[in-house]
Amino acid sequence: MDNLRIPAIKRKEKINLYVNGKPITAYAGETVLAALLAAGYKIIKKNPVSQEPRGALCGMGVCFECTVTINGVPNIRACVTEVQEGMRVELDD
Numbered sequence: 001m002d003n004l005r006i007p008a009i010k011r012k013e014k015i016n017l018y019v020n021g022k023p024i025t026a027y028a029g030e031t032v033l034a035a036l037l038a039a040g041y042k043i044i045k046k047n048p049v050s051q052e053p054r055g056a057l058c059g060m061g062v063c064f065e066c067t068v069t070i071n072g073v074p075n076i077r078a079c080v081t082e083v084q085e086g087m088r089v090e091l092d093d
């Protein structure tokens with residue numbers, strides 16, 4: 001789903017990444033969070049106690065509400081991590 005991106009913006013090369021095993025397209029220079037939101041992922045994780053869905057809040061590395069597992073490494077802030085080709089992102093189910 002690329003329709004959340006502004007078409008007039010010139011983008012760099014396409015980057016393929018995988019979210020819970022499903023491929024999505026991002027563009028070089030985007031953050032993982034930007035790619036997730038553009039692909040329609042609004043729920044990033046769940047509260048570990050209540051299991052309530054959580055989404056990104058600040059978008060600038062402060063709140064830690066966007067932590068995901070990237071290439072097997074847990075607790076990476078998606079909002080301050082740039083996409084890389086073949087990156088594997090795991091979100092809470």
Ligand code: FES
Pocket residue numbers: 056057058059060061062063064065066067077078079080
């Ligand atoms: S959205 Fe707040 S740290 Fe990423």
